[in-house]
Amino acid sequence: MQERSSEGPSPFLSICIPSYNRPELLARLLRSIDVPGDTVEIVICEDMAPNRERVREEVQEFQASTPYRVRYFENTENLGYDRNLRELIGKARGEFIVFMGDDDRFVPGKLDDFIGYLRSQPDVGYVLRSYLVEHDDGRSELFRYFPRSERFEQGFDTYVLLFRRSVSLAGFTFRRELAAGKLLEEFDGTLLFQLYLAAEISLHHPTAFCDVPFVYCEQSFRADGSFFGAAEAERARFSPGKVLPSNSMNFMKGFFRITQYLDRKYGFRSTERVRNDISKYSYPVLAIQRKRGSKVFLQYARTLASDLQLNCTFHFYIYTLGLLVAGEKNCDRLIWLIKRTLGYTPKL
DSSP: OEEEOOOOSOOSEEEEEEEOSOHHHHHHHHHTOOSOTTTEEEEEEEOOOTTHHHHHHHHHHHHTTOSSEEEEEEOSSOOOHHHHHHHHHHHOOSSEEEEOOTTOEEOTTTHHHHHHHHHTOTTOOEEEEOEEEEOTTSOEEEEOSSSSOEEEOSSHHHHHHHHGGGOOOTTEEEEGGGGTTOOOSTTTTTTOHHHHHHHHHHHHSOEEEEOOOOEEOOOGGGGTOOOTTOSTTTTTTOOTTSOOHHHHHHHHHHHHHHHHHHHHHHOOOOHHHHHHHHHHTOHHHHHTTGGGOHHHHHHHHHHHHHHHOTTSSHHHHHHHHHHHHHOHHHHHHHHHHHHHHHSSOOOO
């Protein structure tokens, strides 16, 4: 690895960014950071992408004009998503780590509020965040899982409750020291290492939901674009370029690969509980393939049912029928209206 760094005392928060081939969006993310300079450090691991030189140039340009400590590393091989997250954890120095995809960005003025919340929770190990998504038609959608900020005691029920809700990388926040001993290779290629980390921390430490939507999450899958599959660990599961039904299936299988590992490790039965929760909220799992036409979509839904048993609740069938009849855009808008009216994601 190649490092370009600004040294200084350990920061409170490490903003950790796995970078792959999106220099302009990375620059946008860096420019969106707007907290006092001694509060955070920025750690970037560039994963040997074709646009490495452009990424390096953007980082150097940012370094030349910013008060922030920027620590930039270039991987000597393409590690892939999960392994690169572990690299970032190993390089970070902050008390807390917040992950950001290189295409995500911070909401103006909100990161400082979030840091204030973290400082008020000295015993919390993992913090589930709310976040915003901006759609192409100008709508802003709030992903808010509970009506207000709240704390959860460590244990099985909290792990199950937060597991599915923790999948998005943008704003994924945890106490750095708690990752020690959990940097396993077991889940390389799943694109879900952060879920394993959230599960382990939730089982053993208090967690919280913070009702401060401090990040914009970029849902690049909606544009049917994917960089995953270039790394050796990902090639067997993901094809770069498009989010194919096989990609979506293998991604969902990763959820249960983690739950089954935890079931074996701890001797409990979480897989069925998680499967039931995913089924109740399976709309995005289904909707991602509706754009490929009704025939492909129905075959994909059947495979989710037969291979993963995601049809274990009636919600799965409602989403499937709705998407088939009304299409993705109309269903998206209806769900957006429901969430906007309630102010948070309804409990099913």
